[in-house]
Structure formats: structure tokens, C-alpha cells
Amino acid sequence: MLKKISKSLLALAIVAAAAVAGQAHAETLINGAGATFPYPIYSKWFSEYAKVDPSVKFNYQSIGSGGGIKQITAQTVDFGASDAFLSDEQLKAAPGKLIHIPTVMGAVVVTYNIPGVPKGLKLKVEDVADIFLGKITKWNDPRIADDNPGVKLPNQPIVVVHRSDGSGTTNIFTDFLSGVSAEWTQKVGKGTSVKWPIGLGGKGNEGVAGQVKNTNYTIGYVELAYAFENKLPFATLKNKSGHWVEPSIKSTSAAAAAAVKHMPADYRISLVNQPGKDAYPIVGFTWLLVYEQQKDKVKGKKLVEFLHWELAKGQKMASALLYAPLPENVEKMVEKTIKTIKY
């Protein structure tokens, strides 16, 4: 009996070893982990790239930006992904030099539910901050009403809904609020999860959208793609240059184009509240995190090849999935950065 078991175990081991060897011969497996927000576009890229280069296979786990940063720092994955750039302290914690590679941009929209008011409510960015601080409490507050002549706003308390889970969306949104309100910076600050002065917490985009949909007189924030797909009403915001801008793929890219002049070499820049006629104010990059010095020669080479392909071809797939592609001049900068990766 025991002999039988050991025999079959041996056979199994041989088969497994053969399978692994065969696979290693056929394809390189590159592991990545991180942000959930860009997951749809990344998985599209990886499946398209499999047609271009069948010898490489990408495995991406969307476990959240925080998890992605932890894993790339611990070198358990070949690349990380994050919606927030790393602080100097976090960069120092990594065993090698980590490079940020911006891939696409996303926007966050302010959504609301006021019976009788369709999409396109106009809000100044300062008013958005004061609503989330709990300083503007009624929908018919003159500060809102003055921007919306002809819209009948009800005399009802505003119910604020925010994300309860830590998220890159919250990071971009609180970064934006910090940029427009000194009081927000001082009282709350920015981060993936913050101490909200007021409001209800919903889990995920779907949690916030569900609460906004179900409850009258609510206001919340969700990703642009999520709002578009689910046809949620969203507000037009007055940006810092004094222009009314509706959220769209175009106005998202415009924000990055406006930031090109002061783009740092490591791309660690916040894109909120950029100047410009068409720049939507609540916009952010999402980044891939890779080590400048790749440990594995084969994997490093394949990864760099993919990054070049992503810039040349992948960018064109972005807007179909409601992500904003990088503006051309940023693309050129990133192209140079990718060339610095050594393997």
C-alpha cells in the first residue's frame, strides 16, 4: 500500500516537474499587483499583448494600491501599481531605486440626487469643499443657487456620502479639496482614507452610487468611468482659472497637458486643480512601479518591451474603457524614462 502511494507520488512529481519545465521554456511569467482602479485597462493590455508576444504572460492582482506598494517593496512581485505616488520615506524603504511610470489618467466626478434636477448642476470648487466640510448645509443655499439660475433647488439638508474603504479615488478627491480649501487642509488633509467631518460611508464606487441613488438630496463622488457607465448625474465644476468644465476624457487629458511645464522627472505630481480653460480639476495619474535595476534579465527585457508597446499601442485603447490617455508630450518623456531601466 505504502509502496503504491510512494510510486504514484513519484509519478506525480515527475509529471509536475515536466510541466513546470515545459512552461518555463515556453513563456516568461511576470507578476504584478496593486491598484484596482486601472485593472480593466491593464487586463485589456495584458490580453492584447499576449497576441503580440506569446512568450510572455502577465499576471496582475488588483489588491489595492497599498498592497501593491507593500509587495513591490518586499520584491514579491515584478512590478507594482498605485493610484498615489510614493512618499520619499516609502521610496527609501524600497531595497532599490523605484521608478514611477504613469500609464493613464482618471477623473473623479461629483454625483448627486436632487429630485427634479438633471445632470449638469454647476458648483464652484470652493463650494464643493464647504459642502463636504458641512458648512453649506442646504441645497438652496444662495452660494449654490446663484450659479444655477433657473434651476429649482429644494430647501432640504444636503446628505454627504463618501467612500468608507481606503481608495485612490478618495486620495484624488481629498487632494483636490486640499487644493481649494485651506480649512480642509488643516482639518482633514489628503489620503486614501481620511477622517470625514460629516456624512455616510459607502463601500466602493457601487456603495457610494447606491446610497446616492437610493437617498434623495445626497451628494457623493465616484470615478468618471463608473458614473458614465451607470449614467449617474454629475456636476460641472468651476476650475481655478474661473472656467466651467464638464468632466470628460478630453478635459481629463487637458489637465495633464497643463501640467507638462512643471512635470518632475520622476512623475510624482498631483494633477488636481491644474490651470487652463479646459482642465477638469479632479484628475490623477495612475502609476506602474518598477525597479530601475531589474534582477532577472529575461523578465526585465520582456517588461521593458511591454512598456514600449503600452505607450505606442496601448494608449489608443484607453478612451474606449473611459480612461484618459497620456498627452503626447508626456508620452515622449515616459518613453525616455523607460529606456533608463537596466537589465
Place this chain on the structure above:
Amino acid sequence: MSDVTASHRWKIEKGLSGDFIFKAVTVLFAFSILVILMLMLYEMVSQSLPSLRKFGGHFMTGMDWDAVQEQFGALPFIYGSVISSVLALLLATPLAVGTALFITEIAPRRLGGFAASLVELLAAIPSVIYGLWGILIMTPWLQQTAQPLLQKYLGFLPFFQGPAYGVSMLAGVLILMIMVVPIITSITKEVLLAVPRSQREAAIALGATRWEMIRMAVLPYGKSGILGAVILGLGRAIGETMAVTMVIGNNPKISLSLFSPAYTMPSVIANEFAEASSPLHSAALMNIGLLLLVITLIINALARLLLWSMSRGAARGAKL
């Protein structure tokens, strides 16, 4: 004759070696559970060390939870977990015991079996489904119907004040109640079925009505088993994450009103852990996990103490 004994002995010896292996395997399994628990405890303590060092005992009494300022206090989460679970059990226990009594004592056998299988079906539903049902159907109903009614008739109590959002401590309590009822019901049903027939027959022979029979013969016999069922229910309620997160409003504030949003310990871990990038934030979340483990252990210990004192009391009663 001697032949038979010899073969017999031989068989026993073989059995003995089998016994030895069996014993060794079970001991190994039993200890592996202990080892896993110890490893978990060790890992949790070591991961939450930064938070333990910085906040110490204040962690349990602190009211502030601010990841940006790196100030962490867990009291609102402890409050939310304990209050929501206890209230849910207070509502669920009579409901579950009543259902179990109906199934075992009152309903005709067929109907009882049908009701029992329905209850077991409830226990098999994944918690995220309860959560979705809660957020799509229950909270709008609470907001539009139940909360205004409660406010109208019981609004003078501090528990039913403030604006009605739907998502609230009340919603968390109700969803937990629905989730623990099937567990308590199924176990209570088994406990009641184990009450010997003679116990019931004796009561009826003494002229007891059905209610008196249940009150004097059935319930006291099953008392400790029912308490065990309630404790298991509490275990599920306090550890429940997904469904509660979806309906409780996730706001770390302590408020007497059941209408205001609250937050529980498992919810904050589930919500924030994936995106917690600062070491102190992760440590604080681990610290909450550790607290949850300790609270669960304390509740279990208390329940055992209660069971023990009850069974001792029963034994003394029998002697008298």
C-alpha cells in the same frame, strides 16, 4: 480453544498498533489547531507592535481615528461591534427560540420539516447577498417607512432621534438579527429534539397543558444547549463583516441614536487594510484585529462560566 485465543490476541495486537497511529494522528491534529492559534496570536501582536507602543491602553479608549494625522483610537469601533451584536441577539433569541419551539413542539411534522428546511436555507445564503438585499431593499424601506414611524411614536426616546438616512446602526442590527436567527434556530431545534420523550410525558401525565409542559419540562432541560446556540450566534454577529459594512454607514462616532451611522471592528479592517500604506495605520488595524480576538475569547470564557454555573445549579437542584 487455545488456537482461538491466539488468533484473537493477534487481532487485538493489530488493532493496538492501529489505535496507536489513530491516537497519534488525532493528537497531532488537535495540537496543530493550538499551534495555528498561537502563531496567529504571535503574528498579530508583532504586527501591531508599533501601535501598541505608541498608543498602549489609550488605543481602547481613544475616540479619534485619523489616518492622515496618524491618530488612532478604537473606542467607536468597539462600541459599534458590541452594541450591534448584543442588540441583534436580544432581538434574534426570542424569534429563534420561538421558531424552534414551533418546529419541534407545535407544528405538524410535515409543516415543521418544511419550516426547518427554510430556516436552514437562510443559513446557507452568503453574507454579501444579505448585504445587497440590505442596501437595495431594507435601507430604503427603513428610511421611508420604518424610521419615520419610529420617530413619530417613539421619537421622545434618545434612541430614535436625528435624520433618517436608512443606513444606520438600526440597519446593522436588523441585518445581523436576520443572519443569526437561522443559526440559533437550527441548534435550538436539535437541542429541543434531544429532550427525552419521558420528560414531556411525565409533565403531561401530571396534568400540564402544552405551554406548561414546554415551560417546565422542555425549556429547562434544553437551557444550557440554547445558551450555547446564542453564544454561537454572538460569535457570528461580532465577526460579521460584509453585510454590516454595506448597511451601517461606516462613521466612527458614538451616538445613542440607532438612526445615526456607526462602524464595527471587522468593517474598518475590511475597509482600510488594502489601502493602508503607512506602517502605523496597518499596525493600528492589526491592533483592532487583536482586540477583536481578545473580545471574542472573553465572551467565550464568560459563556463557559455561565454554562458551568448553570449545569452545577441544575445538578444541585436534581440532588435536592
